[in-house]
Amino acid sequence: MNIKRLIIVAVGGQGNLLASKVLGEAACRQEIPVRMSEIHGMAQRGGVVESAMIFGDAQSTIISDGEADIMVGFEPLETLRAIKKCNSKSTVITSTSPLPPFTAAIGKGVYPDMESIKSMIRQRVGRLITLDANVLAKEAGSELSVNIVLLGALIAVDVLPVTADSVQEAIRETTKKSFAEINLKAFDLGRAAVKA
Amino acid sequence: MHKLLTDKPGEKAFLLGNEAIARGAIEAGLGFASTYPGTPSSEISANFFQISRESDLYFEYSTNEKVALEVAAAAANSGVRSMCIMKHVGVNVAADALMTLAYVGVRGGLVILTADDPFMFSSQNEQDNRYYGKLSGLPILEPSSGEEAKEMVDHAFDLSERLQEPVLLRTTTRINHSTSPVIFGKIRKPVTKGDFAKDPFNYVTVPAVSRKLHVKLLKNYETALELSNSSSYNFIEGNGSFGIICNGVSYNYVKDAVRDLDVENKIKILRIGFSHPMPNALIQKFLQGCQKALVVEEGEPYMEEAVKSAAQEKGFTNPINGKGPDLFSRLFEFDPGMVRAKIASYFGFAYAPAAPVDLTGIPDLPQRPPNLCAGCSHRAMFYAVNKAAEGIPNIRPTDIGCYTLGFLPPLSTGDFLICMGSSVGTGCGFSKATNKKVISYIGDSTFFHSGIPGLINAVFNNHDITLVILDNHxxxxxxxxxxxxxxxxxxxxxxxxxxxxxxxxxxxGVGHVAMIRPYNIKKSIAAIREALAYKGVSVVIAQQSCVLMDKSLKKLRGKPFCVSDRCKNHRNCINDLGCPAFYVEGSAVRINAALCTGCGVCAQICPEHAIVPVKD
Incomplete structure (x- = not known):
């Protein structure tokens, strides 16, 4: 099977690991070989959380610089920071809702403006898709479903072999019942944002 | 029921490596487990803790790794299959017990899991614990994936019982924290109670007994060597004339590289999964007909040394390389692209490396370092110490936990750290070797782990130090x-x-002890000043439960604060506290109500009293 490499990058607390888990479960449902790795511990105290997922017959669980086929960023600055994982053909999906790091608040660095973030990414990769995941998550019923909105966008670009049906099933099984309906709506809104 | 107790052999589950390891132990009939938590091993024991609440498994969080190993050693010598879980540096703490337990051995299986952390994602060093196999003489198994780790745990118990000695299972972060599909096997019914048969001339390690036991250990080594040479975890794949010897995650990178480079017919691979004793005879067989051999291993040249020694015995003179300036580093972790590039250049294969995007033109981006949480009581305490110690020349040894992050600006408090408990011991040394006041920081769990002997030392030797115990329960x-x-x-x-x-x-017998609530800044500063003025050992215990835990237990009662129009932009709140709930909008300081926990610390330090509770 053709190997596909995905990087998901987020700020601690944005639900990156749950999104990866749902996607992994969905791949398992379709019998697609999948492996992923993530970083826990010190990195979680407000830092960046990155997970790598590899679909197809590879044994590695991490992705080298320049080798991601697709990257999903939950926060625009972190998408830009992680861009070295991509090459000129990679597809990048990023939310445009900023979460400025504390260093910017205390004047140690300036958060770049959104248009320049977008153009710096767009110039370097094959395809850039942007959406305001926070707005869509609120529309779905909870700010916490930013992760599932972006999962919807990821499935809609059709780079991975995972289908929307299997992700929807995985959402129903993996996320709390009270939250499943909101998440399914968030997933649809994310997909629609890319297709529109 | 806990998902790892699912009794459905053949069912597939998408498991974290640490969950797969826990499941492997359950399938092997684990009866007893002990640990001191440490990343990247913690989820193994977290699962055992949950499982122990709904099964006969005995599990405990012990005070430190040495105690944990002693506890498990007794269980195993009572005939109960036991596991002791720790991070790599935890083995240093347990090493005193380990080295002589190797002599004494076990009756029921004992598997000691050491989780190494190449690149130090969450550790103070990246020591390679395979050398503990050499040092203790005990067998080491090393998996390349979660699925294999699950099988290996089961095998490790059998091996331990066959050799009547503990077995080390060595993982690295990318095994512990990778997730992949794992197939459940059968669960063996655990034996949770055994008996201890007295045999002091084999169990009480006075010199005369230990002399005999060391002979036994070396004899066991010979048996272990035979088992390593024939182990299914040490296997050869392919039959090319170039050889690659690899272990753990490196095996995955090698396999992917050989396929990506399309050189399957040129390469043969020796994967080492039973790495102590190294399979000498198998290595010699592998080297036969090898024009060149490359050893791919993260960390130290542990296998490379053994391979070169095996080659020398047989007069094998073709090149064998591993670590080197143009080859592999002893530093940090490997990645698939790096391994692919090194294999291509070493053996002379054509290779067009991936081209990462060009980063020139991207400005320096504001960093996002880890930070103490909004409302963390450690921040309040550090602020109070900073204020109380103003004008007093001082040294602040710190310790291992969230509070280590206090060394970062703007709190910038934390001067020296080597290991768990070191804040107290090094504080003793600084107080004698310098003329500065010593203020040491230690967390509650770390205090129990290894801070107590240092404190006893400070009292006995009459050191002049102030120990701040950050007790977040x-x-x-x-x-x-x-x-x-x-x-x-x-x-x-x-x-x-x-x-x-x-x-x-x-x-x-500490002469001056103060208990404080760190959110009360004025009283905290006063208590620290008093402790600093005391000549001798003083201890300040700051009690406030962890906000992150309170949040998950739904115990957070505080209401968020906001910045009122009384604000004159002094920015003491941001500049001195650095709480992540603050942000700047235009030139105005704001508080993110969703992050603010209502601790009220910033409100107490604002010179204009401009920070007030949000009105309902």
Whole structure:
């Protein structure tokens, strides 16, 4: 099977690991070989959380610089920071809702403006898709479903072999019942944002 | 039912490596487990803790790794299959027990899991614990994936019982924290109670006994060597004339590289999964007909040394390489692209490396370092110490936990750290070797782990130090595990006692002890000033539960604060506290109400009293 490499990058607390888990479960449902790795511990105290997922017959669980086929960023600055994982053909999906790091608040660095973030990414990769995941998550019923909105966008670009049906099933099984309906709506809104 | 107790052999589950390891132990009939938590091993024991609440498994969080290993050693010598889980540096703490336990051996299987951390994602060093196999003489198994780790745990128990000695299972972060599909096997019914047959001339390690036991250990080594040479975990793949010897995650990178480079017919691979003793005869067989051999291993040249020694015995003179300036580093972790590039250049294969995007033109981006949480009581305490110690030349040894982050600006408090408990011992040394006041920081769990002997030392030798114990009622950094000072009844967990830090400190004979609530800044500063003025050992115990834990237990009661129009932009709140709930909008300081926990610390330090509770 053709190997596909995905990087998901987020700020601690944005639900990156749950999104990866749902996607992994969905791949398992379709019998697609999948492996992923993530970083826990010190990195979680407000830092960046990155997970790598590899679909197809590879044994590695991490992705080298320049080798991601697709990257999903939950926060625009972190998408830009992680861009070295991509090459000129990679597809990048990023939310445009900023979460400025504390260093910017205390004047140690300036958060770049959104248009320049977008153009710096767009110039370097094959395809850039942007959406305001926070707005869509609120529309779905909870700010916490930013992760599932972006999962919807990821499935809609059709780079991975995972289908929307299997992700929807995985959402129903993996996320709390009270939250499943909101998440399914968030997933649809994310997909629609890319297709529109 | 806990998902790892699912009794459906053949069912597939998408498991974290650490879950796969826990499941492997359950399938092997684990009866007893002990640990001190440490990343990247913590989820193994977190699962055992949950499982122990609904099965016959005995599990405990021990006070430190040495105690954990002693506890498990006794269980194993009572015939119960036992496991002891720790991070790599935890083995240093347990090493005293380990080295002589290797002599004494076990009756029931004992598997000691050491989780190494190449690149130090969450550790103070990246030591390679395979050398503990050499040092102790005990067997080491090393998996390349979660699925294999699950099988290996089962095999490790059999091996331990066959050799009647503990077996080390060595993982690295990318095994512990990778997730992949794992197939459940059968669960063996655990034996949770055994008996200890007295045999002091084999169990009480006085010199005359140990001399005999060392002979036994070396004899066991010979058996282990035979088993390593024939182990299914040491296997050869392919039959090319170039050889690659690899282990652990490196095997995955090698396999992917050989396929990506399309050189399957040119390469043969020796994967080492039973790495102590190294399979000497198998290595010699592998080297036969090898024009060139490359050893691919993260960390130290542990295998490379063994391979070169095996080659020398047989007069094999073709090149064997591993570590080197143009080859592999002893530093940090490997990645697939790097391994692919090194294999291509070493053997002379054509290769067009991936081209990462060009980063020139991207400005320096504001960093996002880890930070103490909004409302963290450590921040309040550090602020109070900074204020109380103004004008007093001082050194501040710190310790291992979330509070280590206090060394970062703007709090910038934390000067020296080497290991768990070192804040107290090094504080003793700084107080004698310099003329500065010493203020040491230690967390509650770390205090129980290894801070107490240092404090006794300080009292006995009459050092002049102030120890600040940051008691947040949990082991926060590794995921809120309990420790002896935790009120387990409050967590609705029966069957535990509670050890009071205050009683321990007073029992040691510390001359000045103060208890404070760190959110009360004025009183905290006063208490620290008083402690600093005391000549001798003083202890300040700052009690406030971890906000992150309170949040998950739904115990957070505070209401968020906001910045009113009284603000004159002094920015003491941002510049001195650095709480992540603050942000700047235009030139105005704002508080993110969703992050603010209502601790009220910033409101107490604002010179204009401009920070006020949000009105309902």
């Amino acid at each position: 949990t082991t926060a950094m590794t995921g809120h595990q309990p420790h002896p000072g935790v009120d387990m009844q409050e967590l609705k967990l029966e069957g535990f006692n509670r050890v009071s830090i205050e009683s321990v400190v007073k029992g040691i």
